Structures are given as structure tokens and as C-alpha cells.
Amino acid sequence: xxxxxxxxxxxxxxxxxxxxxxxxxxxxxxxxxxxxxxxxxxxxxxxxxxxxxxxxxxxxxxxxxxxxxxxxxxxxxxxxxxxxxxxxxxxxxxxxxxxxxxxxxxxxxxxxxxxxxxxxxxxxxxxxxxxxxxxxxxxxxxxxxxxxxxxxxxxxxxxxxxxxxxxxxxxxxxxxxxxxxxxxxxxxxxxxxxxxxxxxxxxxxxxxxxxxxxxxxxxxxxxxxxxxxxxxxxxxxxxxxxxxxxxxxxxxxxxxxxxxxxxxxxxxxxxxxxxxxxxxxxxxxxxxxxxxxxxxxxxxxxxxxxxxxxxxxxxxxxxxxxxxxxxxxxxxxxxxxxxxxxxxxxxxxxxxxxxxxxxxxxxxxxxxxxxxxxxxxxxxxxxxxxxxxxxxxxxxx
Amino acid sequence: xxxxxxxxxxxxxxxxxxxxxxxxxxxxxxxxxxxxxxxxxxxxxxxxxxxxxxxxxxxxxxxxxxxxxxxxxxxxxxxxxxxxxxxxxxxxxxxxxxxxxxxxxxxxxxxxxxxxxxxxxxxxxxxxxxxxxxxxxxxxxxxxxxxxxxxxxxxxxxxxxxx
Numbered sequence: 001x002x003x004x005x006x007x008x009x010x011x012x013x014x015x016x017x018x019x020x021x022x023x024x025x026x027x028x029x030x031x032x033x034x035x036x037x038x039x040x041x042x043x044x045x046x047x048x049x050x051x052x053x054x055x056x057x058x059x060x061x062x063x064x065x066x067x068x069x070x071x072x073x074x075x076x077x078x079x080x081x082x083x084x085x086x087x088x089x090x091x092x093x094x095x096x097x098x099x100x101x102x103x104x105x106x107x108x109x110x111x112x113x114x115x116x117x118x119x120x121x122x123x124x125x126x127x128x129x130x131x132x133x134x135x136x137x138x139x140x141x142x143x144x145x146x147x148x149x150x151x152x153x154x155x156x157x158x159x160x161x162x163x164x165x166x167x168x169x170x171x172x173x174x175x176x177x178x179x180x181x182x183x184x185x186x187x188x189x190x191x192x193x194x195x196x197x198x199x200x201x202x203x204x205x206x207x208x209x210x211x212x213x214x215x216x217x218x219x220x221x222x223x224x225x226x227x228x229x230x231x232x233x234x235x236x237x238x239x240x241x242x243x244x245x246x247x248x249x250x251x252x253x254x255x256x257x258x259x260x261x262x263x264x265x266x267x268x269x270x271x272x273x274x275x276x277x278x279x280x281x282x283x284x285x286x287x288x289x290x291x292x293x294x295x296x297x298x299x300x301x302x303x304x305x306x307x308x309x310x311x312x313x314x315x316x317x318x319x320x321x322x323x324x325x326x327x328x329x330x331x332x333x334x335x336x337x338x339x340x341x342x343x344x345x346x347x348x349x350x351x352x353x354x355x356x357x358x359x360x361x362x363x364x365x366x367x368x369x370x371x372x373x374x375x376x377x378x379x380x381x382x383x384x385x386x387x388x389x390x391x392x393x394x395x396x397x
Numbered sequence: 398x399x400x401x402x403x404x405x406x407x408x409x410x411x412x413x414x415x416x417x418x419x420x421x422x423x424x425x426x427x428x429x430x431x432x433x434x435x436x437x438x439x440x441x442x443x444x445x446x447x448x449x450x451x452x453x454x455x456x457x458x459x460x461x462x463x464x465x466x467x468x469x470x471x472x473x474x475x476x477x478x479x480x481x482x483x484x485x486x487x488x489x490x491x492x493x494x495x496x497x498x499x500x501x502x503x504x505x506x507x508x509x510x511x512x513x514x515x516x517x518x519x520x521x522x523x524x525x526x527x528x529x530x531x532x533x534x535x536x537x538x539x540x541x542x543x544x545x546x547x548x549x550x551x552x553x554x555x556x557x558x559x560x
Contacts, residue, residue: 005495005522008526009530009531012530065518102422230450231505328422329422330470341452341453343468343470355455355457357455359453359470367506396533397533
């Protein structure tokens with residue numbers, strides 16, 4: 001039945017039925033390993049050329065928005081961990097910042113808490129970028145970087161497990177504080193890890209960045225001009241690779257980032273054009289170098305100025321009940337994948353939100369794929385999709 | 398900043414198109430749905446503000462009132478500004494006649510998927526949207542799950558939905 005409200009679906013069905021005699025429809029996913037999860041792409045192809053890409057989402061939809069409307073803010077934190085499950089710390093940090101801002105306690109937190117938050121977030125950022133680089137290599141056909149990335153990521157996972165008790169989904173950052181202080185000796189072990197990791201990172205960079213096969217597969221493939229990137233709402237490494245210096249850690253200057261010294265890497269088109277797949281990969285590698293710098297500074301401050309005190313309680317500011325007046329707030333933070341935002345609208349005198357929407361960076365970054373994918377070879381589409389670095393937990397929420 | 402934008406909008410579009418909302422934390426304009434698209438285009442191309450980045454679109458349901466809202470969070474990348482637009486929709490919650498807002502997906506392409514999500518989960522109809530179909534739920538799903546008065550079906554294609 002053709003009604004006003006299913007018009008779009010009917011038009012889509014007609015489009016699929018009216019393909020030409022030389023065209024073919026290929027389903028990629030939802031079980032295809034190079035779609036990085038349960039993404040299904042419907043490709044209209046002519047020979048080896050992709051004429052159109054129709055993404056189908058929702059295979060991992062877990063009703064985050066609906067769940068959040070029935071529980072208080074503290075209980076939502078484990079759900080935010082499951083949005084971008086490769087960077088759980090960053091997700092909860094963003095959410096917690098929004099709730100703290102609405103409660104009006106965001107600038108009263110102890111400095112040690114803030115530094116620990118930034119430390120674990122940057123560790124998690126490295127872990128997330130390592131996955132991005134490793135799986136991108138394997139998409140292209142390079143197997144070694146994948147093993148190297150997972151070997152180093154495992155050290156970070158073990159450290160964060162030591163701090164929070166869980167390997168991937170931490171529930172470590174709480175509204176108004178932390179679950180626990182860092183375990184005794186964490187700073188030292190983290191320092192040892194950084195000493196170990198720095199030469200490994202150079203090695204990894206050399207292995208992949210200047211590899212001729214890798215360059216041929218990625219340079220000048222999927223060039224994303226800056227204006228298109230902005231119009232599609234791309235953020236994070238996607239936007240920076242297109243040459244825009246836009247990093248919310250600097251723009252908003254949240255938490256203790258204004259006190260830290262780091263650069264914002266942007267795409268320069270060293271191997272091809274600005275905004276191609278190689279640039280997106282390279283920006284991630286450069287960001288790992290910057291995260292290492294941030295971690296070193298955090299560790300130095302945590303071991304001197306804000307060293308552990310026996311009577312320090314990271315839960316001192318955690319509110320018993322986070323009741324607030326009716327208001328709304330859009331909080332955003334720089335995740336490894338881009339701008340993670342939470343739009344929170346609260347009810348009067350209640351600790352349960354009226355509406356909570358998560359704006360996943362991968363959701364917006366993925367929406368540019370049909371634009372990039374038109375007219376490329378099927379093999380290049382894999383290279384483009386890998387360079388976008390999506391996490392389906394965040395696309396489908 | 399927000400007062401200046403409000404005054405300029407009054408000058409260009411006439412009074413009553415956008416009103417300042419005093420809700421504290423972030424600058425918010427309440428916009429009449431009829432002029433939404435023109436206003437968005439104007440905000441995007443204005444040399445002094447240049448809101449070129451649409452961060453988020455949220456649909457809000459105010460059950461039991463017959464009222465919905467669509468919230469647009471804009472960012473200006475060159476000037477590092479943020480602005481929230483709000484469209485209030487009065488509607489009697491019937492599923493035959495959905496609340497309608499003009500689509501802004503020709504202004505920002507981000508809006509395409511965000512509007513599809515709002516249509517899918519909250520049942521807001523965006524007029525002149527190029528490809529308005531469900532995005533997260535299956536295409537033949539009935540009802541709009543994020544509405545507060547939504548009730549789960551018993552089964553979907555013979556699969557029990559409730560355990």
C-alpha cells in the first residue's frame with residue numbers, strides 16, 4: 001500500500017526493482033568481516049564499479065535512548081560504555097561531563113580526579129586507534145600490523161582492567177568522581193608501558209605508512225573535500241584528515257586539556273590528496289603520538305602535584321541522588337571516532353531524564369559513505385569503509 | 398551573541414519567526430516550523446555566524462501533553478559558536494496524522510539520517526525529505542517505539558517480542 005508515510009520505502013523498492021540489465025545488486029554484510037560489525041551495504045554495481053551504496057543499519061540496535069528514559073543518570077553510565085565499545089572511557093567521560101554541568105559541580109571536582117579521567121581516556125584512545133589501524137591493515141591485506149596492534153592493545157586492556165575490574169566495559173568514571181582511585185603502582189606501570197610502547201609505535205608507523213602496497217591501495221582513494229565533510233557532519237579524524245583543525249579538546253577546552261600540551265594533527269595529502277584514505281589513517285597514527293604525550297604529562301602531574309593521599313576519596317562528590325530542575329543541555333566531547341554528543345532534557349525534581357539522545361560520531365561519519373562510494377571499485381569501497389573507522393555499537397545505539 | 402542573532406532575524410524575517418528562550422545553559426531560539434528551512438539556510442550562509450555544522454537532531458515527546466519538539470544543535474566551525482534551534486509541535490498523538498516539520502536535509506546533509514531516525518523512532522514526518530524511511534527498526538515495523546505511550550507488539554513475524 002502506497003501511503004504518505006511509507007513513500008520512502010516504496011521509492012526504495014522501486015529503485016531496487018528498476019536497475020538496468022547490466023547492473024547487479026550485491027549484498028555486503030551483515031556478516032562480512034570488513035564491514036567491521038553488523039553493517040549491511042547494498043551495492044548497485046556494474047561490473048567492478050559501484051554505482052550506488054545503500055547502507056542498512058539497525059542490526060545492533062539496543063534501544064539506548066529508551067533505556068535511558070527509565071533509569072537515573074548513574075545507571076545509564078554502563079549503557080554509554082556500550083555505545084562505542086572500543087572507547088568506553090571516553091563515552092562515559094562525555095556523558096558524565098554533561099550531567100555534572102547540569103548539576104553545577106563540573107568546576108568543583110578535585111584535580112586528581114580530572115587527571116585520572118584524562119589519563120584513562122587517552123589510554124583508551126590509543127587502544128581504539130590501534131584497533132582502527134590494525135583492522136584497516138587487515139582490510140587492505142596486511143596481516144602483521146593487526147597482530148602488533150592487538151599485542152600492544154592488550155597491555156592497555158590489562159592496565160584498565162586493573163583499575164576498573166573490567167576489560168572493555170569499565171563503568172569507571174562516575175557522576176562526580178570515579179569508581180575507585182587508581183590502584184597502587186598504576187602510575188609506575190603506565191610509565192613502563194609508555195617506555196615500551198614508544199619504539200613499538202615508530203616501528204608500526206614505519207611498517208605501514210610508507211609501505212608501497214598500502215599507499216597504492218589508500219592514496220587518492222575516497223577523497224573527501226572539507227566542505228562535504230562538514231556538510232555531512234563528519235568529525236574527529238575524518239574531518240581533520242580533510243584539513244580542518246577542529247578538535248573539541250582544544251575548542252571547548254573541557255576537563256584539564258587546556259593545561260596539557262599537544263598538537264592537533266591534520267591531513268596534509270603527503271601521499272596523494274588532502275582528505276584521502278591514507279590521510280585518515282595517518283591522522284590516527286599521529287594522534288597516538290599526541291596521546292602518548294598527554295599521558296606522559298598526566299603521569300608527571302599525578303606523581304608529583306596530585307599524588308595519591310591516604311585520605312583521598314574519589315567518590316566524595318558523587319551525589320546520592322542527582323535531582324535537578326527541568327533544563328536541557330547538549331554536551332559534546334572528542335571521542336577517538338569524532339564528536340560524541342549527548343542531548344539531555346531533564347524533568348523537574350527527578351533524577352531520570354525526560355529524553356536522552358546520543359549522537360554517535362560513527363553514525364554521521366558513515367552517512368558520507370554513499371557519497372564517497374559512488375563510482376569506485378568494489379575493492380576500493382572496502383578501503384574507504386575501513387578508513388572511516390566505524391563502530392556499529394555507536395551507529396545503531 | 399544570541400540577542401544579536403535574534404534582532405537580525407527579526408529584521409530579515411519579521412517578528413515572531415524566532416523567539417529567544419531563556420533556559421539557562423545554552424543559547425536557544427524557538428522557531429516557527431513554517432519558516433524553518435529559510436532560517437536554517439540564512440544561519441548557514443550568514444558571514445558573521447556561519448553555522449555550517451549540524452551536530453544533532455533530537456525529537457522529544459512530552460507525554461501526556463499532546464506536544465512534541467524537534468531540537469537542532471548547530472555549530473559554527475569558523476567562529477566556534479553553538480546554537481540550539483527548537484521547533485515546538487502541537488499534535489494530538491494520532492498515528493494517522495503525524496506531526497510535520499520541513500526537512501532541512503538540503504541545508505545540511507547530516508539531517509538526512511537524523512531525520513530518518515526521528516521519523517523511525519518518534520514518528521515525526523519531515524516534508525520534502527529525499528528518502529524518508531525507517532533506519533534503525535525494520536521497514537515493516539508498526540508504531541514509533543520512542544513515544545512514551547508506545548506498547549510493544551506481542552510478536553513480529555511469528556517471533557515473540559516479549560520474553
